[in-house]
Amino acid sequence: MNKIVILRANPRQEGYTRYLTDKLIAGIAGSGTEYRDINLVGKNINPCIGCYHCWTNDEGICVHNDEMTEITEHLAWCDVVLFATPLYHFSISSLMKVVLERTLPITRQGIERGPSGNFRNLLRDNKWKGKSIAVLCAAALRGEHLFDGVEKTLELVAEGIHFRNAGLLRRPETYLLQFALAKPKTMKIIETGLERAGYELANDGCFSQKTINDVSTTLAVDTNYFQMYSNIYWEHVGRDTTRAASVESIRDLVLHDVRILMNEFARSFDPVAGARLRTVMVFDFPDKSYTFRIAVKDAQYAFTAEDDLNADMRVTADSIIWAKAFTRELSMRDALMSGKIRVEGDKSLFMKLERYFPPPNN
Numbered sequence: 001m002n003k004i005v006i007l008r009a010n011p012r013q014e015g016y017t018r019y020l021t022d023k024l025i026a027g028i029a030g031s032g033t034e035y036r037d038i039n040l041v042g043k044n045i046n047p048c049i050g051c052y053h054c055w056t057n058d059e060g061i062c063v064h065n066d067e068m069t070e071i072t073e074h075l076a077w078c079d080v081v082l083f084a085t086p087l088y089h090f091s092i093s094s095l096m097k098v099v100l101e102r103t104l105p106i107t108r109q110g111i112e113r114g115p116s117g118n119f120r121n122l123l124r125d126n127k128w129k130g131k132s133i134a135v136l137c138a139a140a141l142r143g144e145h146l147f148d149g150v151e152k153t154l155e156l157v158a159e160g161i162h163f164r165n166a167g168l169l170r171r172p173e174t175y176l177l178q179f180a181l182a183k184p185k186t187m188k189i190i191e192t193g194l195e196r197a198g199y200e201l202a203n204d205g206c207f208s209q210k211t212i213n214d215v216s217t218t219l220a221v222d223t224n225y226f227q228m229y230s231n232i233y234w235e236h237v238g239r240d241t242t243r244a245a246s247v248e249s250i251r252d253l254v255l256h257d258v259r260i261l262m263n264e265f266a267r268s269f270d271p272v273a274g275a276r277l278r279t280v281m282v283f284d285f286p287d288k289s290y291t292f293r294i295a296v297k298d299a300q301y302a303f304t305a306e307d308d309l310n311a312d313m314r315v316t317a318d319s320i321i322w323a324k325a326f327t328r329e330l331s332m333r334d335a336l337m338s339g340k341i342r343v344e345g346d347k348s349l350f351m352k353l354e355r356y357f358p359p360p361n362n
């Protein structure tokens with residue numbers, strides 16, 4: 001099995017890169033292989049000054065005497081190095097960049113062509129042969145070209161330092177990773193993919209295409225939804241530095257945001273079960289001062305802004321209760337019977353909601 005070094009290059013310690021890396025490491029640990037989990041934050045690693053001292057002495061010694069010595073030893077020990085980095089300005093973090101710069105002593109002066117035909121420098125020592133480099137990159141945005149910079153960097157650097165390119169795991173839309181209630185299936189695909197990624201690095205030394213695809217599975221069905229949910233996340237952060245620093249600290253707020261839950265509830269509408277349904281429903285959440293009106297007709301639903309006096313049913317609940325009913329942690333019937341959810345108007349419609357709007361299955 002491959003020995004793995006994980007180099008954590010994420011400055012934010014409680015962010016999504018950490019969350020994703022922890023999942024991947026669970027897969028590595030489960031494989032039973034040896035691994036080292038190294039955090040680059042706080043390490044004294046100076047940028048390369050381009051003096052080429054490492055090329056002008058036979059041992060490849062760098063002029064800097066800092067903690068890169070320890071990292072180089074880890075690189076010599078491992079078969080696979082995995083960098084975990086956030087996407088910063090469409091590129092790798094400077095924590096990762098500085099380590100890559102300092103791998104210059106792996107090579108020496110002299111030019112040859114690599115396997116792809118690109119020119120590169122010679123390898124200093126055979127002990128560096130047969131190693132692989134992989135990257136896990138987390139990004140807030142989404143888009144076709146989001147990871148192009150990282151992908152190209154990985155490809156060229158891998159060849160440049162004579163490592164095999166073990167693959168790039170991309171995770172866009174990070175701020176939507178907290179919508180586990182709304183997207184349980186997709187979250188499962190992503191998390192299982194991350195664990196499998198760790199297992200694959202240990203056993204195969206690279207990521208499979210299926211794993212790469214699974215980890216980057218889209219969470220937002222369309223761009224409006226992506227924008228809306230990302231903005232809700234930042235609304236919860238507000239001006240609170242603690243919340244900005246730690247995604248865990250606002251997890252519950254995001255998870256139970258009634259705007260997301262209502263949106264997902266409406267989206268779960270089953271046009272077959274509700275084919276003949278024609279109704280206007282109002283949902284009131286006094287604890288959050290939100291009211292939603294959903295009109296259903298012709299097997300379609302729509303949120304409506306009209307203050308409709310002719311609503312067939314008016315549901316009033318605390319947002320947290322609704323979150324439980326939405327995920328079926330609490331049955332709608334029990335919620336109604338116990339008075340946790342109040343219903344005015346057509347109670348029989350309420351009892352059929354579970355059928356018209358089945359539990360989230362995406």
Ligand SMILES: Cc1cc2nc3c(=O)[nH]c(=O)nc-3n(C[C@H](O)[C@H](O)[C@H](O)COP(=O)(O)O)c2cc1C
Pocket residue numbers: 010011012015016017018085086087088089090091138139140141142146174175
């Ligand atoms: C300086 C800086 C630059 C960033 N640039 C990008 C970017 O170019 N594209 C993007 O999708 N996200 C960008 N982000 C957002 C991060 O990728 C995002 O926070 C992601 O969740 C990974 O970081 P985390 O581990 O801190 O959560 C940037 C964040 C910072 C702080």
